[in-house]
Amino acid sequence: MTSTKQNWRSDEFDDDDMERSYSTQRTAIDLGLTILAFILLGVALLPLGLVIAFVIIRGGSRLNFDLFTGQIPAAGLEGGGIAPAIIGTLMVVGIAAAISIPFGVLAGIYLSEFSSGKIARWIRFFTNVLSGVPSIIMGLFAYGVVVLTTNTFSAFAGGFALAILMLPIVVRTTDESLQLVPPQVRWASTGVGASNFQTVLKIVLPAALGAILTGVTLAIARAAGETAPLIFTVLFSQFWPTGIWQPIPTLSVLVYNFAAVPYENQQELAWAASLILVLLILLTSISARIAARKSIY
Amino acid sequence: MPTHRKQQEEARDQHSVVDESEAVLRTENVKVTYGDTLALRDVSMDVPKNQVTALIGPSGCGKSTLLRCFNRLNDLIDGCKVEGKVFYRDKNLYSSKIDPVSVRRRIGMVFQKPNPFPKSIYDNITYGAKVNGFKGDMDELVEQSLQRAALWGEVKDKLKENGLSLSGGQQQRLCIARAIALKPEVVLMDEPCSSLDPVSTERVEDLIHELKEDYTIVIVTHNMHQATRVSDFTAFFNAEESDDGSRFGYLVEYDRTERVFEDPQEEATQKYVSGKFG
Missing domain, CATH: 1.10.3720.10 (MetI-like)
Structure with a gap:
């Protein structure tokens, strides 16, 4: 029991100071993936936007x-x-x-x-x-x-x-x-x-x-x-x-x-x-x- | 299972706790199965008029199942089969001559989770009246029912609003108002307070006390304190594991509430009411 208690320390984790840091691997990956997801969202929406824009531009001239x-x-x-x-x-x-x-x-x-x-x-x-x-x-x-x-x-x-x-x-x-x-x-x-x-x-x-x-x-x-x-x-x-x-x-x-x-x-x-x-x-x-x-x- | 047999015998003898002429509901050797699984066996008990009867016991002891036998709501559950006899007055509810729809007007039900219809407060009350061909004054019926359910003051200015817009406690009282609008003789309540906060629970319990004057109430509850607060009679059900591992319930003890809690005759009851299990 005593030995477990001695080993049970929190200083084995990194970022002990709780301050935000952009240099750690974890935050870097987090940021990178967020940006990637955002870009892919843009790519996925692109065809929709293009189709509508194209149809409006080509078809709009006869819209009377x-x-x-x-x-x-x-x-x-x-x-x-x-x-x-x-x-x-x-x-x-x-x-x-x-x-x-x-x-x-x-x-x-x-x-x-x-x-x-x-x-x-x-x-x-x-x-x-x-x-x-x-x-x-x-x-x-x-x-x-x-x-x-x-x-x-x-x-x-x-x-x-x-x-x-x-x-x-x-x-x-x-x-x-x-x-x-x-x-x-x-x-x-x-x-x-x-x-x-x-x-x-x-x-x-x-x-x-x-x-x-x-x-x-x-x-x-x-x-x-x-x-x-x-x-x-x-x-x-x-x-x-x-x-x-x-x-x-x-x-x-x-x-x-x-x-x-x-x-x-x-x-x-x-x-x-x-x-x-x-x-x-x-x-x-x-x-x-x-x-x-x-x-x- | 000799001890089990013995318990059954004794439970049957406890008919005597209720004066036969005063019984509104009576079960004789009721056995319920879901598909091949036994849920409840050999229940014989009398429910006295204008009293509150509580059904208590651990989960899976079949108390809600028994409650649903009293208004044939088990008919809605696929594969559910009820054997034995359930008498309302002198009529066997499970005889083929009985129309379950008309049973349910006389024996109303309040459910575990408040389940108002997705309609206006007004329509929540009148719906049951309409489907049952009520010919009286609807406005009066709505006002009286809501007043009896101690809800009128809170909703009288917004009867057109959706019943779902009310708070949980108000919804449950709306459900009680909906049940008593049909002028039933018996109101069945399946853990009516289990999803309510303590204040709402107290209001509903007060309401149960008042309703007892006009209605016979059967209430299923997990909460033993609630049983002692609201009920006159208490039936304790216990669950046992059958050979194939599924659980079935049976009636252990049925008596006046104070006797069940202060001087239980069975060891299982003693253990349960003193909080040793369940």
């Missing part, structure tokens, strides 16, 4: 009233805008949301609230697989299922493809949001004599609504920028969309079609459309953030 009202010009013509494509994108995304949100949210509710362990595990697994399937496959599927059976490229076919793309995201975020609601709150509801259905509808779902809304909005933002599934489902047109059973213009396909053509006017419009698309997605993401602030748990 005509852009939002004008028709899409044919090859070789001057002026015009991308109004039909903006409407087209909103239409296709609207169709996708109308299909995927009800199914996705209800599936998420089932997974989180009503399913039993084993089935739920498999459904979750396959939902994850679905969200990993490349988007062009979704387009191919929609082509086979909708385009070939209706014999026409259409806004609906594109919406269908995007809906399948959005579905796993909606299911998963709903499922996860609902599981964030503590089980104690469910017990409380059951404890005051509410049925399972009442508990889910009146307590759990309202509590998770903010989080679900966030997920859904992010799914919409993701779908809005997709090009591959639209190329051979919605196809493209230069005219105003007048229905959902015809090919219509969309922003992303417009960018795809116009970016590499030799006509300067169309190239400029492609850049302007990119800018609008980025702004659209930014706007949706911001509203998702706002919705997230409303979440309770």
Whole structure:
């Protein structure tokens, strides 16, 4: 016992004086790593900044009233805008949301609230697989299922493809949001004599609504920028969309079609459309953030 | 395990501590299993009307499990199976004719951690009334319930605020108000003060004393001092290790609180109440 006590001295540690010193190895490494991490952060953010700056510089020159009202010009013509494509994108995304949100949210509710362990595990697994399937496959599927059976490229076919793309995201975020609601709150509801259905509808779902809304909005933002599934489902047109059973213009396909053509006017419009698309997605993401602030748990 | 058998026999005899006609809740050989694991065995006890009955014992002795049998909340736990009989008045709560949802209006519950609904204070009270088809005056119900729970003065000007914005002690009293708004006969409390500070605990304990006039209260507590302060009857549960290493609980002794604490009949009770283990 005595020998341990004798050996138990604090002067075996260095920096005994507690004063800050920049010469020791420890502080030098600490400083070096902090600087390195900061630089790498800058490098990681660089592409984001560059993409946005590039799109603003190239697309900003056509950012005027005509852009939002004008028709899409044919090859070789001057002026015009991308109004039909903006409407087209909103239409296709609207169709996708109308299909995927009800199914996705209800599936998420089932997974989180009503399913039993084993089935739920498999459904979750396959939902994850679905969200990993490349988007062009979704387009191919929609082509086979909708385009070939209706014999026409259409806004609906594109919406269908995007809906399948959005579905796993909606299911998963709903499922996860609902599981964030503590089980104690469910017990409380059951404890005051509410049925399972009442508990889910009146307590759990309202509590998770903010989080679900966030997920859904992010799914919409993701779908809005997709090009591959639209190329051979919605196809493209230069005219105003007048229905959902015809090919219509969309922003992303417009960018795809116009970016590499030799006509300067169309190239400029492609850049302007990119800018609008980025702004659209930014706007949706911001509203998702706002919705997230409303979440309770 | 001969000694164990003996304890069971004696526990069963302790029916007599409560006058049969006064019993609101009665269990007969209740056995609870979670999946393949035994949690609680052979509990037979009577819970007297308008009295506070405390369930005490070390962790894993099944006291909360038993509490959840009284309003069939164990139904929510996957794999939980209750055998034996649990009577409320003359009705077996586990008979197939009983609707668990209507059991829970008559037998309310307050949980360990305050768990108000993420809704306004007002809606926290009215929610249960609405789902149970209450036809009276909601405003009056809210005021009366909050007054009974000694919370009205503190919240009467902010009934629209979210229940989660209250302090922990206030939340727990809100949960008590929510339970008594349904005009139950029995209020079950699962360690209602374990997450509260001493001042809030005292307020809740005072409240329990007042509520006893109108309600039968069953309270699970880890705190033996609390049991002596609030309860009239005390049931001591102990945990034992089964052959496969899992712990199960059983009722050791059930009597008037002062007898359990001052003149316990069982050695295990004696050890527990004197602080030698648990």
